Amino acid sequence: MNAPAKPTALKAKDFASDQEVRWCPGCGDYAILKGVQKALADIGTTPENVVFVSGIGCSSRFPYYMSTYGFHTIHGRAPAFATGIKLANPELDVWLVTGDGDGLSIGGNHMLHALRRNVNMQIMLFNNEIYGLTKGQYSPTSPLGSRSPSTPMGSLDRPLSPVLFALGANATFVARAVDTQQKHMPGVLQRAHAHNGASFVEIYTNCIVYNDGVFASFAEKNTAADGELLLEHGEPMIFGKDSDKGIRMTPGAIALEVVQLGVDGITEDDLLRHDETNRVLAGLLGAMRNPDFPVAVGVLYCEDAEAYDAAVYKQVEAARSSNGAADMNALLRGGATWTVGG
Amino acid sequence: MVTSTAVQLEPTGTPREEVESVVVRFAGDSGDGMQLTGNQFTLATALAGNDLATFPDFPAEIRAPIGTTFGVSAFQINFGARKIATAGDAPDVLVAMNPAALKVNLADVKSGGTVIIDTGTFSARNLKKAGFESDPLEDDSLDGYQVLTIDISKLTMEAVKAHELSNKEALRSKNMWTLGLIYWLYDRDRETTANWLRGKFAKRPDIADANIAALNAGHIYGEAAELAGGMRGFSVRQAEITPGLYRAITGAEALAWGLAAGAKLADLRMVLASYPITPASNLLHILAAMKQFDVVTFQAEDEIAAVCAAIGSSFAGSLGVTSSSGPGIALKGEAIGLAVGVELPLIIVNSQRAGPSTGLPTKTEQSDLYQSVYGRNADAPLVVLAASSSANCFDMGIEAVRLATKYMTPVMLLSDGYMANASEPWLIPDFDSYEPFPVQFAGSDQLGEQGYMPYARDEKTLSRPWATPGTPGLEHRIGGIEREDGTGNISYEADNHQRMTDLRAAKINGIADDIPRQGVEQGEESGKLAVVGWGSTHGPISRAVGNMRDVGYDVSHIHLHHIWPLPKNLGDLLAGFDQVLVPEMNNGQLVTVLRAEYLVPAEPLNKVNGQPFKITEIENAIQRCLDGQSGDAK
Numbered sequence: 001m002n003a004p005a006k007p008t009a010l011k012a013k014d015f016a017s018d019q020e021v022r023w024c025p026g027c028g029d030y031a032i033l034k035g036v037q038k039a040l041a042d043i044g045t046t047p048e049n050v051v052f053v054s055g056i057g058c059s060s061r062f063p064y065y066m067s068t069y070g071f072h073t074i075h076g077r078a079p080a081f082a083t084g085i086k087l088a089n090p091e092l093d094v095w096l097v098t099g100d101g102d103g104l105s106i107g108g109n110h111m112l113h114a115l116r117r118n119v120n121m122q123i124m125l126f127n128n129e130i131y132g133l134t135k136g137q138y139s140p141t142s143p144l145g146s147r148s149p150s151t152p153m154g155s156l157d158r159p160l161s162p163v164l165f166a167l168g169a170n171a172t173f174v175a176r177a178v179d180t181q182q183k184h185m186p187g188v189l190q191r192a193h194a195h196n197g198a199s200f201v202e203i204y205t206n207c208i209v210y211n212d213g214v215f216a217s218f219a220e221k222n223t224a225a226d227g228e229l230l231l232e233h234g235e236p237m238i239f240g241k242d243s244d245k246g247i248r249m250t251p252g253a254i255a256l257e258v259v260q261l262g263v264d265g266i267t268e269d270d271l272l273r274h275d276e277t278n279r280v281l282a283g284l285l286g287a288m289r290n291p292d293f294p295v296a297v298g299v300l301y302c303e304d305a306e307a308y309d310a311a312v313y314k315q316v317e318a319a320r321s322s323n324g325a326a327d328m329n330a331l332l333r334g335g336a337t338w339t340v341g342g
Numbered sequence: 343m344v345t346s347t348a349v350q351l352e353p354t355g356t357p358r359e360e361v362e363s364v365v366v367r368f369a370g371d372s373g374d375g376m377q378l379t380g381n382q383f384t385l386a387t388a389l390a391g392n393d394l395a396t397f398p399d400f401p402a403e404i405r406a407p408i409g410t411t412f413g414v415s416a417f418q419i420n421f422g423a424r425k426i427a428t429a430g431d432a433p434d435v436l437v438a439m440n441p442a443a444l445k446v447n448l449a450d451v452k453s454g455g456t457v458i459i460d461t462g463t464f465s466a467r468n469l470k471k472a473g474f475e476s477d478p479l480e481d482d483s484l485d486g487y488q489v490l491t492i493d494i495s496k497l498t499m500e501a502v503k504a505h506e507l508s509n510k511e512a513l514r515s516k517n518m519w520t521l522g523l524i525y526w527l528y529d530r531d532r533e534t535t536a537n538w539l540r541g542k543f544a545k546r547p548d549i550a551d552a553n554i555a556a557l558n559a560g561h562i563y564g565e566a567a568e569l570a571g572g573m574r575g576f577s578v579r580q581a582e583i584t585p586g587l588y589r590a591i592t593g594a595e596a597l598a599w600g601l602a603a604g605a606k607l608a609d610l611r612m613v614l615a616s617y618p619i620t621p622a623s624n625l626l627h628i629l630a631a632m633k634q635f636d637v638v639t640f641q642a643e644d645e646i647a648a649v650c651a652a653i654g655s656s657f658a659g660s661l662g663v664t665s666s667s668g669p670g671i672a673l674k675g676e677a678i679g680l681a682v683g684v685e686l687p688l689i690i691v692n693s694q695r696a697g698p699s700t701g702l703p704t705k706t707e708q709s710d711l712y713q714s715v716y717g718r719n720a721d722a723p724l725v726v727l728a729a730s731s732s733a734n735c736f737d738m739g740i741e742a743v744r745l746a747t748k749y750m751t752p753v754m755l756l757s758d759g760y761m762a763n764a765s766e767p768w769l770i771p772d773f774d775s776y777e778p779f780p781v782q783f784a785g786s787d788q789l790g791e792q793g794y795m796p797y798a799r800d801e802k803t804l805s806r807p808w809a810t811p812g813t814p815g816l817e818h819r820i821g822g823i824e825r826e827d828g829t830g831n832i833s834y835e836a837d838n839h840q841r842m843t844d845l846r847a848a849k850i851n852g853i854a855d856d857i858p859r860q861g862v863e864q865g866e867e868s869g870k871l872a873v874v875g876w877g878s879t880h881g882p883i884s885r886a887v888g889n890m891r892d893v894g895y896d897v898s899h900i901h902l903h904h905i906w907p908l909p910k911n912l913g914d915l916l917a918g919f920d921q922v923l924v925p926e927m928n929n930g931q932l933v934t935v936l937r938a939e940y941l942v943p944a945e946p947l948n949k950v951n952g953q954p955f956k957i958t959e960i961e962n963a964i965q966r967c968l969d970g971q972s973g974d975a976k
Binding site for chain 1 (some may be wrong): 386388389391416496583584585586587589590599604606613632635636640643644646647648650651652653654655656657658660661662677680682684770771772774810811812814815818820822823831832
């Protein structure tokens with residue numbers, strides 16, 4: 001379903017609006033903005049067909065900085081607005097921008113339903129594991145025990161994993177990217193765009209003010225090689241500075257383990273090959289966390305399924321062809337009527 | 343109001359007593375099919391040429407425990423040879439299909455009225471379930487009524503025996519047996535109901551035939567039996583009704599069609615996003631079956647998602663509509679505020695019910711006027727409209743679309759549980775006679791030197807342009823943060839917020855110039871007393887004012903369809919009356935708005951027991967207002 005890249009003169013900067021960007025200096029959102037603008041240029045789309053929809057939070061200012069159509073809505077409800085936009089005009093290319101608080105706390109319900117319905121759009125969830133715009137409270141993705149203004153003695157509620165949430169919601173496309181990895185991210189976004197349905201992309205985002213360095217164990221230049229596993233469909237799961245580590249199924253268990261290539265006779269053939277059509281495998285990969293495992297990035301899961309908005313219009317067409325042209329006068333006169341004589 | 347005026351003879355020779363108008367209430371268990379029975383009787387009555395009004399009244403429970411008082415479902419119809427304004431104050435005839443139905447409804451029956459009872463259900467067990475200490479058929483409970491005791495259950499079983507149904511299936515035909523009897527009583531034609539049964543049970547012709555057999559058996563029983571007290575059949579002359587083609591229509595149907603008609607006149611696709619809630623769900627059901635009219639329906643995950651999807655649809659160039667009842671509207675509040683701020687068309691239908699909170703989901707009330715006019719954070723003005731009858735919902739649906747699209751604003755359209763479910767005859771309009779109001783979207787030609795200005799305003803309407811995604815050159819961003827006048831860019835500037843707040847208010851206030859002047863429904867344009875109503879109280883107010891005028895009272899009826907902004911001349915109009923009385927099915931909401939807006943000494947008349955006003959209740963209030971005033975003109 002890859003749209004052929006049509007020749008376009010548009011470059012990444014052509015997707016930037018004239019508005020001054022107002023994120024904190026050093027915020028991960030800048031990098032994502034750049035990555036998205038590059039992805040749109042690479043895709044070869046035109047700004048008039050693109051709509052960015054967001055909720056509330058730092059990430060949700062995103063639409064103002066794009067030269068496309070944009071709608072900055074209310075807290076948590078962006079998936080519902082985006083669904084409405086697609087119901088009105090399924091031809092539009094809709095990108096949703098949300099965060100861990102907006103998309104998984106106040107808007108968790110809408111996220112769940114947009115994913116299970118498979119509305120054809122890209123959902124980018126900027127996960128910084130903190131509430132930034134309200135000044136640093138813990139979020140639904142903050143680790144247990146997080147100290148924040150609202151949890152001075154440490155948070156007590158267990159966090160959730162955005163990609164496992166999406167898989168549980170029956171999402172048809174689930175991927176992960178990292179703000180700092182500019183070479184990797186636009187490719188993931190292009191895959192998300194090419195997917196026909198709701199594409200969920202968790203993007204790890206560093207909040208330099210309230211949660212700086214939270215992803216340092218895998219998101220930085222010197223930690224990425226050992227800290228993350230780059231997924232490629234059909235390829236063996238190898239990682240590490242020296243490409244000497246891999247992931248395999250633990251013999252006799254439904255579990256993954258990290259192995260050292262060349263040790264105990266382990267070869268590449270013993271490693272798992274990524275199969276992005278396998279939802280169970282995606283779940284196992286999505287659950288991997290530092291330090292015991294590398295963090296899996298790339299496309300975890302991708303499944304072909306009819307998009308909701310396309311199915312809606314199939315029914316509209318079917319109703320049109322079976323009921324004939326809509327005639328309001330005929331509608332008003334259908335069923336039992338009677339005439340009162342003059 | 344059964345008044346004998348003449349005697350005419352049926353072909354069989356049985357004399358029928360002519361009556362001017364009759365109120366009949368069918369009451370039974372919620373599984374007894376009383377609503378179907380009532381709807382069939384309504385249609386047969388309309389076909390017989392009477393005017394009519396109905397009141398379906400059913401419990402919130404889908405199937406409450408059989409035989410209990412809280413499981414009683416009722417359908418009341420008032421029909422006659424004259425104009426019928428309400429479903430009637432008190433039944434002339436009560437059909438009680440079980441002890442619980444008798445227990446709940448008997449007190450409402452007019453003294454001397456007729457009570458028809460299925461004795462087959464009057465077992466000791468059912469009497470106990472209904473809370474009777476002794477058998478009302480044996481004691482003096484029914485003194486003062488004309489009582490017909492018939493073992494309808496047994497007679498139905500006999501009537502359908504030939505069709506070899508199970509006992510349970512056979513017994514389910516007893517509503518049709520009863521309908522047959524009432525058809526005989528009021529000389530109605532059975533054929534339409536027989537045809538309807540054939541269609542409804544097309545896949546089970548045995549059940550259709552059994553029901554038709556029961557219908558006929560009930561009718562024959564009336565013809566042949568010596569009814570108690572020498573009761574005979576009645577006839578009701580045809581009413582004087584404007585000639586034309588008619589149908590029966592409920593408020594939910596009229597509203598669905600009116601909104602679809604409005605979207606067509608505006609040349610827009612309509613997207614209805616809704617979440618199931620009583621009594622609003624029917625609108626979703628009806629529109630879901632109208633996809634060929636370029637209507638897209640969306641059952642959202644919750645009320646908030648529904649309104650947000652509707653707003654999203656409007657942003658993308660469709661007419662976004664959401665529908666709910668009071669508690670659901672409360673959930674939509676924040677998003678409606680966004681629609682006010684970003685100035686997009688949006689229609690919010692509120693089929694009001696008794697509250698607060700869950701309240702009485704199937705009982706009617708009109709207590710969401712404050713919520714509609716004032717119920718959002720900050721200064722968030724919008725248009726509020728109120729339909730006054732089932733049929734009026736069609737025109738108000740169109741009016742809502744007209745104002746929402748012309749002024750780029752949310753419109754709250756108020757209906758209520760009574761109106762949504764009650765049906766009335768409707769003189770079917772010619773859709774071609776409605777003036778189209780096609781939306782003109784902003785085009786690339788509107789690109790000025792400074793680029794596209796999403797908050798540039800039309801000088802006259804103060805409305806902003808509507809540019810839809812997909813239009814080259816008009817890419818723009820809108821959102822909930824205050825928008826700079828003109829550009830729509832984020833602006834935290836104090837003066838800009840003042841200006842935008844003023845503009846939003848002025849735009850809505852200015853709509854007063856674009857709505858009809860407030861007229862008087864009945865009576866003079868000034869005088870001693872104005873009775874001011876809104877919504878479904880139209881019927882009882884109009885009849886009460888008419889009756890009181892007939893006996894010489896100086897009283898006028900004013901009925902509002904535009905609640906916000908109010909009609910321009912309303913203040914002057916009210917100032918011409920010595921007294922203003924505002925009957926409402928709430929604790930006094932419009933009355934407060936009128937007092938606040940016009941400093942008039944308006945007095946409330948409130949009723950919140952889940953039932954529509956009775957005519958006499960309003961007549962008595964009018965009398966109280968005007969009592970003590972001497973002279974011929976009271």
